[in-house]
Amino acid sequence: MGETTRRRAPGMSPEERRAMIIASALPLVAEFGAAVTTKQVARAAGIGEGTIFRVFEDKDELLAECVTEAFRPDQVAREIESIPLDQPLADRLRTAADALAAHLERIGAVVGALQASGHPAGARSLRHKKDRSKPPRRPDGHGVRDAVAELFEPERDSLRLPSDKLAAMFLGFLHTRGRMGDSAGVEPADLVDLFLHGAFKEAA
Numbered sequence: 010m011g012e013t014t015r016r017r018a019p020g021m022s023p024e025e026r027r028a029m030i031i032a033s034a035l036p037l038v039a040e041f042g043a044a045v046t047t048k049q050v051a052r053a054a055g056i057g058e059g060t061i062f063r064v065f066e067d068k069d070e071l072l073a074e075c076v077t078e079a080f081r082p083d084q085v086a087r088e089i090e091s092i093p094l095d096q097p098l099a100d101r102l103r104t105a106a107d108a109l110a111a112h113l114e115r116i117g118a119v120v121g122a123l124q125a126s127g128h129p130a131g132a133r134s135l136r137h138k139k140d141r142s143k144p145p146r147r148p149d150g151h152g153v154r155d156a157v158a159e160l161f162e163p164e165r166d167s168l169r170l171p172s173d174k175l176a177a178m179f180l181g182f183l184h185t186r187g188r189m190g191d192s193a194g195v196e197p198a199d200l201v202d203l204f205l206h207g208a209f210k211e212a213a
Contacts, residue, residue: 042126106197
C-alpha cells in the first residue's frame with residue numbers, strides 16, 4: 010500500500026510569527042491607529058486571535074512593535090542599494106528620494122494614526138517593549154547613508170565633497186520636505202534638482 014501519511018509543514022518560529030503578525034498589523038495601524046483590534050489583525054494575518062497573545066504580551070506591545078517596524082531602515086536601504094549605478098546621477102538620486110519619501114510617509118502614517126487615536130506613539134509607547142527589542146532607527150541610519158553614498162561613487166572625482174558627506178547632506182535636505190507641509194507642493198525630484206544645481210537657473 011502506498012504512503013498516504015501527509016507530512017506537516019514546519020511551523021514558524023516565535024520570531025517568524027511575530028514578524029508575520031507585525032507585517033499584517035502595520036497597514037491596519039496606519040488606518041485605524043490604536044483603535045485597531047486584535048481580531049482585525051488576526052483576520053488579516055490568517056490566524057486565530059489567541060495566537061497573537063502567544064507571541065505578544067498585549068496589544069500595546071504589538072503597537073509598539075509596529076512603531077519600531079515603521080522606523081526600520083532595512084527595506085529602504087535595500088531599495089537604494091538596488092539602484093543601477095550606470096544611470097545618470099540625477100536619476101539615481103531621484104529614485105532614492107522617492108524611496109525615502111515613501112518610507113517617511115509610512116512612519117508618518119503609523120505614528121500619526123496612533124497619536125490621533127490617543128495612543129502615546131513614539132518613545133513613550135516604546136518603553137513598554139521588552140529588553141530583547143531594539144529601539145527604532147531613523148531612516149538616516151548608517152545603512153541608508155552608506156547606500157546613498159554609493160550612489161555618488163561613479164562621479165567621485167568630480168565632486169566637491171566626499172561621498173559620505175554628500176550623502177549625509179542629501180538625507181538632511183530630504184528630511185526638510187516633511188516640515189514644509191503639503192501646501193508647499195515640493196516633490197522629492199524638486200529637492201534633488203535643487204541639491205545638484207542650486208537655486209539659480211542655468212545660463213542660457
